[in-house]
Amino acid sequence: MTASLIDGNALAKRVRAEVAGRTEALRARGIQPHLAVILVGEDPASQVYVKHKVADSEQTGLKATLERYPAAMQEGELLARIRALNEDKGVHGILVQLPLPKHMDTHKVIETISPAKDVDGFHVASAGALMVGQPGFWPCTPYGCLKMLDSIGYDLKGKHAVVIGRSNIVGKPMALMLLGRDATVTICHSRTMDLKAMTLQADVVVAAVGRRNVLTRDMVKPGAVVIDVGMNRNDEGKLCGDVDFEGVKEVAGWITPVPGGVGPMTRAMLLVNTIEAAERTSA
């Protein structure tokens, strides 16, 4: 058996088209949705990512402004800039690209962003809202994974979902979103005793560890849905996920590729959160 591919690029394109429609409707009412992106320092990967985010935004009619600051910027200056953006009625979403330079307290920076503009969904208030099922902003990566499951019409109710990884931006929120859909959820991590025993029972596996070959074909139940959140480089320097794609695709029912899977969906969900933020200010 060979798994069907869940094409993140194709789905992201559909999501962007939907966002473009909502943007147009807001613009017709005189509101220009606006995302402010802050990049501190010269990390080459971050430079590429933020350029993508700005280009995606402009493609869907959202305004995006990129603010670049030197790595030596003082934390106080950054906090002041965020507070000014919080007050700016013309700005609907604020994204501070991570990682920040080491001399900055990431937690403090994120907590300074107004929860109403926290389109990354990283603020404690956003995490709390997700936990208790209140309106807020969901982190873009797990939100994108959920969209990918929806795109194949997958009904999570009563299914066993195994999340590998317990980070605050992917594993934990992913588990809560799956639970919100009535899945039975197991969270596995580096201290899990017998990962294979867990994944073999899974109807859905989300791999979000940040290490190659965390999930191999012998660990997957035939027909399972496999979502690969990993972003790693292989020995040839090629982008690869956490899943041994070539092996796992022989047993899984559905699988997401890397690249072209969760990555493009993460970017698309940032646009969804931004248009949502703009709509909420005018509801």
Ligand SMILES: Nc1nc(=O)c2c([nH]1)NC[C@@H]1CN(c3ccc(C(=O)N[C@@H](CCC(=O)O)C(=O)O)cc3)C=[N+]21
């Ligand atoms: N405040 C903040 N929010 C973030 O969402 C955030 C961040 N900081 N810091 C860095 C990480 C990383 N991240 C990616 C999103 C999409 C792709 C993506 O679209 N990847 C393409 C491939 C890109 C390539 O070829 O390198 C793909 O998987 O097909 C990659 C990486 C968001 N991040």
